[in-house]
Amino acid sequence: MKPATPTVSAWADLSAAALSGLCLLHCLALPLLASLLPVLGAWSQAEWVHGVFVLLALPLSLLALARAHARRALPLKMxxxxxxxxxxxxxxxxxxxxxxWETPITVGGSLMLVATHAWNLRRGHAH
Known part of the structure; x- marks a missing residue:
């Protein structure tokens, strides 16, 4: 039997969750690494990095959720x-x-997005 191919929506959810995880890693791990490596210190403090994460997360998350919503309406809570x-x-x-408050707010947002995409993935497999 041939294994099931992941749907575009599943890939989008996984990608969005991975991106949120990278954002979380950036917020939590880079300050520690920055103290060890001056090059990473400059990168961790670069404001453009935060903007790039948001600019990637926004369309990717919306794509994943919109595709899932097209198949089966998503709950308002999601x-x-x-x-x-x-x-x-x-x-x-x-x-x-x-x-x-940048780090706690960003970490909270990343965790909310990871939870949303995990919920969406679980919901898709349950259907």
């Missing part, structure tokens, strides 16, 4: 979790409301 996660990522990238 859309809300994704929206709050993306909003938190954007707020963290912009240093809003204050720069010192």
């Amino acid at each position: 859309w809300a979790l994704a929206a709050f996660g993306l909003a938190a990522l954007a707020a963290g990238a912009l240093g809003w409301p204050v720069a010192r």
